């Protein structure tokens with residue numbers, strides 16, 4: 487894969503996808519529910535995924551595509567080049583706030599993360615990069631965030647997990663400087679990349695973590711299951727994204743139960 491060429495292409499598509507979403511704010515939104523009344527999909531989720539899938543197929547016809555809304559392929563393994571697409575991450579925020587949502591793409595080669603993209607649509611900032619080229623917020627290179635411990639940082643959480651105290655999340659939060667709940671995995675990843683949160687705990691699907699994993703790991707942040715195992719890129723999991731020190735603190739706490 488030619489990293490520079492792919493980077494250049496994807497940036498152009500994401501700019502266009504962002505503009506399409508913003509222009510669509512003037513039109514009525516069609517909102518449907520999926521698995522529950524709080525699991526939403528809109529015409530713009532579908533339109534954005536179709537747009538990106540078409541661009542990817544044209545650019546890289548041999549690649550496999552995993553997309554949340556089903557316009558990609560059925561994928562049985564990570565052999566070859568796999569593009570993982572979340573057309574709108576934070577659909578509830580998109581519908582209720584018209585803010586705090588992201589477009590995300592992760593590109594894997596034989597299971598190895600190569601390039602990740604998280605477009606913060608309303609702030610017009612694209613987080614991009616990977617292990618070979620570093621991580622950028624638009625054109626600005628990001629430094630590794632400080633390796634802050636749990637007690638000295640804010641922890642991003644999924645609201646159902648926090649409310650239900652899954653994985654002793656309330657105790658973990660009590661040992662931190664406080665909880666933050668942004669309602670979009672992509673926006674949480676961004677806060678971690680920028681050193682504004684020390685971690686994020688949530689039940690996530692592959693398209694929720696595919697892009698962020700590549701960007702976060704390139705900056706020395708760990709992205710694993712909550713018990714410290716490797717993530718399977720084709721399975722959902724309870725995910726812990728954290729600085730190395732915060733991960734160690736959280737694993738110690740969980741082992742004490």
Ligand code: IPD
Nearest residue numbers: 574575576577644669670671689
């Ligand atoms: C959701 C958001 C949310 C997380 C959910 C995801 P979607 O993604 O990232 O923050 O808690 O698990 O499904 O459905 O809006 O793309």
Ligand code: CA
Nearest residue numbers: 525526554577
């Ligand atoms: Ca969804």
Ligand code: CA
Nearest residue numbers: 572575576694
């Ligand atoms: Ca998502």
Ligand code: CA
Nearest residue numbers: 554572574575
């Ligand atoms: Ca989505």
